[in-house]
Amino acid sequence: MLTKAIKGVKDILPQDVARWQAVERAARELFKVYGFSEVRVPIIEHTVLFTRSIGTTSDIVEKEMYAFTDRGGDEITLRPEGTAGVVRAFVEHKMYATNPITKIFYMGPMFRRERPQAGRLRQFHQIGAEVLGGAEPSVDVDVLALLYDFFQRLGVQGVALQINSLGCKDCRPRYREALKSFLDARRDMLCEDCQRRIETNPLRALDCKAAGCKVATADAPDMSEYLDDGCRDHFAAVRQGLDDLGIVYSINKRMVRGLDYYSRTTFEMVATDKAGAQNAVAAGGRYDGLVEELGGPSTPGIGFAMGVERLILMLPEDGTPAPGPALFVAALGDEAQRLGRRVAHGLRKSGVWAEYDYAGASLKSQMKKADRSGASRVLIIGEDELAKGVGILRDMKTKEQAELPLEGITGELVKRLS
RNA sequence: GUGAGUGUAGCACAAUGGUAGUGCACCAGAUUGUGGAUCUGGGCGUUGUGGGUUCGAGCCCCAUCACUCACCCCA
Numbered sequence A: 001m002l003t004k005a006i007k008g009v010k011d012i013l014p015q016d017v018a019r020w021q022a023v024e025r026a027a028r029e030l031f032k033v034y035g036f037s038e039v040r041v042p043i044i045e046h047t048v049l050f051t052r053s054i055g056t057t058s059d060i061v062e063k064e065m066y067a068f069t070d071r072g073g074d075e076i077t078l079r080p081e082g083t084a085g086v087v088r089a090f091v092e093h094k095m096y097a098t099n100p101i102t103k104i105f106y107m108g109p110m111f112r113r114e115r116p117q118a119g120r121l122r123q124f125h126q127i128g129a130e131v132l133g134g135a136e137p138s139v140d141v142d143v144l145a146l147l148y149d150f151f152q153r154l155g156v157q158g159v160a161l162q163i164n165s166l167g168c169k170d171c172r173p174r175y176r177e178a179l180k181s182f183l184d185a186r187r188d189m190l191c192e193d194c195q196r197r198i199e200t201n202p203l204r205a206l207d208c209k210a211a212g213c214k215v216a217t218a219d220a221p222d223m224s225e226y227l228d229d230g231c232r233d234h235f236a237a238v239r240q241g242l243d244d245l246g247i248v249y250s251i252n253k254r255m256v257r258g259l260d261y262y263s264r265t266t267f268e269m270v271a272t273d274k275a276g277a278q279n280a281v282a283a284g285g286r287y288d289g290l291v292e293e294l295g296g297p298s299t300p301g302i303g304f305a306m307g308v309e310r311l312i313l314m315l316p317e318d319g320t321p322a323p324g325p326a327l328f329v330a331a332l333g334d335e336a337q338r339l340g341r342r343v344a345h346g347l348r349k350s351g352v353w354a355e356y357d358y359a360g361a362s363l364k365s366q367m368k369k370a371d372r373s374g375a376s377r378v379l380i381i382g383e384d385e386l387a388k389g390v391g392i393l394r395d396m397k398t399k400e401q402a403e404l405p406l407e408g409i410t411g412e413l414v415k416r417l418s
Numbered sequence B: 001g002u003g004a005g006u007g008u009a010g011c012a013c014a015a016u017g018g019u020a021g022u023g024c025a026c027c028a029g030a031u032u033g034u035g036g037a038u039c040u041g042g043g044c045g046u047u048g049u050g051g052g053u054u055c056g057a058g059c060c061c062c063a064u065c066a067c068u069c070a071c072c073c074c075a
Helices: A014-033 A047-054 A059-064 A083-092 A137-153 A172-185 A192-200 A211-216 A229-244 A308-314 A334-349 A363-373 A383-388 A409-417
Strands: A044-046 A066-069 A075-078 A102-111 A123-132 A159-165 A263-271 A280-286 A301-307 A327-331 A354-356 A377-381 A390-395 A401-405
Touching: A014 A102, A014 A123, A014 A137, A014 A308, A044 A047, A044 A083, A047 A059, A047 A075, A047 A083, A083 A102, A083 A123, A083 A301, A123 A137, A123 A308, A137 A159, A137 A229, A137 A263, A137 A280, A137 A301, A159 A229, A172 A192, A229 A263, A263 A301, A263 A308, A280 A308, A301 A308, A327 A334, A327 A363, A334 A354, A334 A377, A334 A383, A334 A409, A363 A377, A377 A383, A377 A409, A383 A390, A390 A409, A401 A409
Parallel strands: A327 A354, A327 A377
Antiparallel strands: A044 A075, A066 A075, A102 A123, A123 A301, A159 A263, A263 A280, A280 A301, A377 A390, A390 A401
C-alpha cells in the first residue's frame, strides 16, 4: 500500500454509517424541538481565535493544535473545538442584533494532535449546542435538559450527569488563591504535575488521579463556599430547575474544565462503564466572558459538545441487518438482460430500490448475488420466459414464485413493491 | 511527550528452534435454469520491516515501523 490513513484518524465505513446517521438524526430532531438552528462554520480559523478563547496555558493550545502557516503567510489552525468558531460567527454576523437569544447547534470534525487511544482520536467528531444571550439559570436548565433528553432518547445506558459551579471572574480568583495556599502547604505530597499546577492551574489538582494528590486534596477548600451571592443563587436556581424537570444529576465539586473560558455552571456526561479511560462523553458550561473576549458586545453564553465516537461506543448494539433492495433482476441472455436493466431502471425512477446483475453469469450465481444483496424478491427472466412473454417473481423468503406478463411489468412491480 | 503490550492468509487465531496450519469468508463442483444448509475440492502467506545468533528462526537477541491500551489531556 502506498500510504495509510494518518495516525489517529479513522474511516467511517459504510456498515458504521447507519449508527452515525441515527445519532445525527436524533440530534437534529431534538434540537429542533428545543428551538435550536443548525450553523455550519469552517473547520479552519485564524490561530489567534483559539489561543484567545481556549487560553494559552491549556494543553490544547500548547501542544495539540494542528497549526500552520499557509502559502500566503496566514496563521491557520484546524479547529480543536467548536465553540470558538461559533462565537466568532455570532459576532461577525452580528446575530445579537436580530435576536436577544441565539440558540444554535453544529456537528462536525475537530482536530487535536494527541496520542490516540480508546475514545481519543486526532480527528474526532462533536455535536455541540450553544445559547448566546441568556444569563438566566433557566437557560442553563434548558441546555442541561436538552443534553439529558438526548442521551435518554438514544437509550444510552451507563452515563451520569455531573454538574458544578466554578464561580465567576469576581469570586473565582478568591477561591483560586485559597486553593493555591492550601496546595502550597502540601507541596511535597503532590505529584510533579500538580506541583507545577499550583501556579499554572491549581483547580486541576483537584482532578488529579495520583494517589498522593487525592489524599493531599481530600480536605481542600470547597469552591461552593467561595461563590459570591450571584453565583450561589444562580447555581441554586439551576439545581432547582433540574429537580423540577426530574433530571437526575450529581454535584461533582472537583469537576474542572480544561478550557479557560468557563464560568459558573459546568457539567459533564460521564460514562460509568465502557468507553475506556476517556469517560467524558459530553461536556460543557457557561462562558459569560467569551463573546466580549472575541470582540463582541458583552453577551453571556452557555453550551456543550458531545464526542460522537465516544457516544457511539456507548450505544446499544444494533442487530438489525442492513436492508436490501426490493427487487433483484436475474436475467439470462442478451435480450433478457437488456429488458431486466430497463425494468430495474423503471423501478428506480419510481423510487423503488432495484438491482440487476451486471455480469450476467449463470442463474445460480445471479441468485447467489441476489441472496447476498439482501433482496426480498428476484425477477427471473430466462430464454423460456422471454419466449412466453412472462417473468418469474420469486419471494426469497417464502420461495413462492409467480409468473407476471412482461407487458407492463414495471408498472405492476412498482405497484407490488412500493 | 512518557510507559506497557501486540504484530502469522481478507478476518479470527494456532504452530517444544526442525516441511507454516485451523476456522470463518472467498472461488469451483456435487445440482448443465433457482440463493441460504451439507459435502468435496481449490488459492490462501515475502510470518510488519531490517539486521544478528544458529547447521537451521514465525519462535531467541537488537533496531525500526505500525497498531492497541494506559499516563498525560480531554469530547
